[in-house]
Amino acid sequence: MWGDFVKKIPSIGEAEWQVMEVLWEKGQATFSEIRSALREHNWSQTTIHTMLTRLIKKGAVAIKEGTSPYLFYPLVSREECRRHETLAFLRRVYNGSVKLFLTNFVNDVDLSDEEIDELLKVLEKCKTSEHSHEGGK
């Protein structure tokens, strides 16, 4: 379905994901901005730097050319990362089946009827709204 020429989404760890969130939120940011956005995590500066470095090496982040205090920005979108993680997760835990996921999850975790109603609404909307990617099988 996605052919062989799919952009390879790098794997992003739990803590790294936090850093990415900041970048996705801000679009771009200097180190101090990132640091202060992550203030509550009480990570040492070097820790954050290490993560940025690794994210760069992985191709998830880049530094805008010629910026003095470096401006970091994401090279992969939150959407593609989410999709990637989601597919991996479903494959791993639910045999790749969204249906199985919903069935089990909604049973396991107590979702209130209100929440279920919300989900129903969301799904309904998705259905009616045409997703026009026909792109042949």
Added chain:
Amino acid sequence: MWGDFVKKIPSIGEAEWQVMEVLWEKGQATFSEIRSALREHNWSQTTIHTMLTRLIKKGAVAIKEGTSPYLFYPLVSREECRRHETLAFLRRVYNGSVKLFLTNFVNDVDLSDEEIDELLKVLEKCKTSEHSHEGGK
């Protein structure tokens, strides 16, 4: 009901999960049974053994007392593991919001209207059926 004794669900890696699947499927199994069930993975025997050992150490698997060719069996249910993984996943990737998950995911990945209908049905059923769990959190 379980008060503070919340059973701690161990973290289970991707490959380890495969081993657990076998155990969940069979209920219990000897090493050779497990091995042959995982045949297609082309893992060396020791690899599988290592995983079993680690799963035991983690408290995810146990050996039935006094069985000659050891009988391994799961100590944690697929359901609780799934719940655990799911919550962690949602927290990590979707800010803990199922709604966000559905919205994004259904948009990102092309779900056919049929699939959406199926999901709708599943959700509807969940709503009407009493879920008599006590609320957790």
Added chain:
DNA sequence: ATCTATATTCTACATTTGTAGTATGCAGTT
């Protein structure tokens, strides 16, 4: 008792990830 095949244990190594100390570079101030 010996051999052999399967069962079980021990040890090892690379990679990924979280975490962080230390060191150096550079710019503005004294």
Added chain:
DNA sequence: AACTGCATACTACAAATGTAGAATATAGAT
């Protein structure tokens, strides 16, 4: 020039995980 602070780099270490070789135990066949 020296000092002070932030910016950036280099190095390190432990835990988790995937992967597997080597060694030993043990039961049944010879």
